[in-house]
Structure formats: C-alpha cells, structure tokens
Amino acid sequence: xxxxxxxxxxxxxxxxxxxxxxxxxxxxxxxxxxxxxxxxxxxxxxxxxxxxxxxxxxxxxxxxxxxxxxxxxxxxxxxxxxxxxxxxxxxxxxxxxxxxxxxxxxxxxxxxxxxxxxxxxxxxxxxxxxxxxxxxxxxxxxxxxxxxxxxxxxxxxxxxxxxxxxxxxx
Numbered sequence: 205x206x207x208x209x210x211x212x213x214x215x216x217x218x219x220x221x222x223x224x225x226x227x228x229x230x231x232x233x234x235x236x237x238x239x240x241x242x243x244x245x246x247x248x249x250x251x252x253x254x255x256x257x258x259x260x261x262x263x264x265x266x267x268x269x270x271x272x273x274x275x276x277x278x279x280x281x282x283x284x285x286x287x288x289x290x291x292x293x294x295x296x297x298x299x300x301x302x303x304x305x306x307x308x309x310x311x312x313x314x315x316x317x318x319x320x321x322x323x324x325x326x327x328x329x330x331x332x333x334x335x336x337x338x339x340x341x342x343x344x345x346x347x348x349x350x351x352x353x354x355x356x357x358x359x360x361x362x363x364x365x366x367x368x369x370x371x372x373x374x
Contacts, residue, residue, distance in 0.1 A: 235265035242339030267305035315359035322350045
C-alpha cells in the first residue's frame with residue numbers, strides 16, 4: 205500500500221515571495237508548478253484575490269494539454285473572485301482558453317465546441333465591459349480576439365444540423 209504523504213504549510217510571511225514564484229513558473233510555461241504554489245498560498249490565505257486569479261490562469265494554461273479536470277477546478281475557483289468585473293472578465297478568459305484548447309486538440313466536433321466556448325467567452329466579456337473601470341478596455345480587446353478567431357477559421361462554426369438518415373437495408 206502506498207504511503208499517503210502530507211503537505212507542509214507555508215508561513216504567512218512567505219506569501220509575497222511565493223506569489224512571485226508562482227508568477228515566474230507561469231511565465232516559463234510550468235503552470236502545474238504555479239498551480240501548486242497558488243494552492244499552497246490559498247491554504248493560508250483563502251481569499252487572496254490575486255492568487256485566485258493566478259490559479260484560474262494557471263489552470264487554463266493547462267487546458268491545451270488535455271487536462272479535463274482543470275476546467276472543473278476553474279469553475280470552482282471563479283465564484284471566489286469577489287470583484288464582479290474581475291469575475292466576469294476571468295470567466296471570459298477561461299471560456300476563451302477552453303475554445304482555443306478545443307481547436308488545438310482538434311478532433312470531431314472540435315470546431316463547434318470551440319465556437320460555443322468562444323461565444324460563451326464573448327458573453328462574459330460583454331458583462332465585464334458593462335462594468336469595467338474607466339480606461340480599462342481589456343474585455344473589448346479579448347472580445348475582438350474571439351471575433352477574429354471565429355471569423356478567420358472556417359472550422360470554428362456553430363453545430364451544423366445534419367440531415368443524416370441511417371441507411372435501411374432492403
């Protein structure tokens with residue numbers, strides 16, 4: 205039987221340094237390490253908004269690699285972001301990245317799944333835009349990115365209704 209190891213808690217004083225490390229790991233594409241550090245910080249400071257956002261980003265970084273459980277964790281984390289603008293904006297980011305991951309992985313129906321995720325992201329960006337701080341057009345920039353992705357990729361389209369009828373044997 206495998207031994208069950210216990211995690212060691214970090215000190216509250218170590219949080220600022222740990223945040224810097226988590227940011228660096230995201231920048232060098234080691235989002236799994238960033239995720240781990242964010243989880244360690246949140247064990248000590250469960251409401252740390254900066255770390256909740258970074259956790260969402262670290263998790264969505266992993267979507268292209270096919271980590272299906274990442275979206276479940278994202279959906280559990282997003283409601284913990286207390287600022288309505290940030291929650292709407294990062295919900296859009298999560299949906300947009302999910303759409304891009306569908307495209308990256310490909311496969312049957314991936315274009316339609318990408319389309320649905322991108323349109324969902326655009327809905328959240330509209331919500332964020334409506335309550336954005338003055339001078340912050342980030343949600344508009346992301347909306348435009350989704351539009352360009354949809355318009356430039358013929359694979360990204362709504363689900364097509366098929367007129368498929370099974371062949372009947374005589």
